[in-house]
Amino acid sequence: MTSGPTTDPRAAAAGTATVPKRRGTELALLGFAVLITLVAQAIVDLTVTGSLTTELATFGLWFTALWAVAHLVVRRWAPYADPLLLPAVALLIGLGLSFIHRLDLAAQQAGSTVSREDAPVQLVWATLGLVLFVGVLLVLRDHRLLSRFAYTLALIGLVLLAIPAVLPASLSEVNGAKIWIRVAGFSIQPGEFAKICLTVFFAAYLVDKRDVLALASRRVIGLELPRGRDLGPVLVAWGLSILVLVFERDLGSSLLLFGIFVVMLYVATERASWLVIGLGLFAGGALIAYQLFGHVQQRVDSWLDPFEYYDGSGFQVAQALFGLGTGGLFGAGLGGGRPDQVPVAKSDFIAAAVGEELGLFGLVAVIIVYLVLVERGLRTSLIVRDAFGKLLAAGLSFAIAWQVFVVLGGVTGLLPLTGLTTPFLAYGGSSLVANFVLVALLVRISDAARRPAAPTGPPKPALGDAPTEVVQT
């Protein structure tokens, strides 16, 4: 991507006050999303227990307050932000909470001994996420400031990634994946935060180096290959993701990090050869991993034929497929299915629950909401004027899209299972909080993108002294 061609007619209107802020649209859609959430919760309660509980009222008030605060903060501190980002997130979190609540009820009915309710916990995490969202918007008034801390953030990201690998298994291992920090009853997945830190670093790094990466090249069989020495960073990223795979047995994060880096490289240089190189490296890495690690082989086997391994590693996927099959086109209705038949339906396999109870139409609707979120992010990337913002917005949007693709691919049997979470929908505190931060960054960049430029008028005499900061109102 080259910097700065603004094809948006409104962005061209420097200094006019006619750029719509569209906060009203955002409020209306947020209200709609909250309404859908409350309806979903009410239907779940009515269908499963036959009566409405007072908890619904508490939940409704809390959830409404959450988004009211988010809206007011955006209205005050990012008035030109994209109007669709928040409503899409609100709907996804609301649906996620409804399904977690639904699975809580199912567990209670089954008389499970572990009758811990996860929905309230998730709501608390969402509140914490919102606090961070507000914090990011308040502290970070200009996203370009982030590029100054690029190397610091890279270090933080790497440390976060490395901590679970270093910690003893008792503190870092859950279900065979060493990706957690478990302290005093809390478990945090630092990889989720590392994802954001590293995306920021990639963006800043590539803005610096993209000319070299894009221009110096040799042409081999129709493909412009970069010089050997420019391959360095992509090799480092590849090695890093392989290390994550080896030490933490985490296929998902490794795939996510490498994917983000390769795509950002492609976006920065506009050269398809990076994608080819990335795919090649990935294929090589995957092949080696398959040969070396038993758990990777297991995943691939149960992907190729989940029913053959029904009694073992294929059980989860097979149950998810049964669920999706039961759901059919229109689903069993909220509360009408048995989504609790799938192991860990609340987190990794929440998409299976959605597919079973809302059917193909419901699941596609959810995917379209993700699509809207990603589209707004990429659109932000197109209209924002600075190269760093462009790359960061593209990288963050791609991270969401990639995660959704990999998780849904895993649940529906298209791809081998990886340990990624469905952003916003799935139960999991770290993922939710980290994704709130991610959305805060997108909101901040989209505010800068849609904000009309300060009136320029005739060129100023001292161009070198012209302020480069966006004037805050």
Added chain:
Amino acid sequence: MTAEIVLQIFRFGFLLLLWLFIFAAFRVVRADLFGGRAGRVASVPPRAAAAGKKKARGGPKTLVVTAGPLTGTKITLSDQPILIGRADDSTLVLTDDFASSRHARLTNRGGQWYVEDLGSTNGTYLDQQRVQGPLLVAPGQPIRIGQTALELRS
């Protein structure tokens, strides 16, 4: 338990509600794609708006980059002047080493577009002619800035 018919209403009603949300979201996307210009026309003074309508039939509508790193970029023309240069707040931000921060400006006067050089180092060329004062640009006439070439298209 709740009656079967109610469950069916819930089942399909909820899906309908979900898709209504998506419909609403798509309307916003659509308004963003096509609605922006309408808002702008309304904001210009009536006389200019009328003139704008008249010339809109024959006059150029887009500025297209035909050579250089930004090849293929299109900018929809309005009544606003278009600033070209390396500065971040230009309408068309060039990444061309031969371009100045504020290189040239395209202005609309009565439906005609004029190109002006803003004191650039390497100059702006209309066809082969170096731009000194404002020059009238005809659609299809190449404007050269460094390695970049632009033209107006109707």
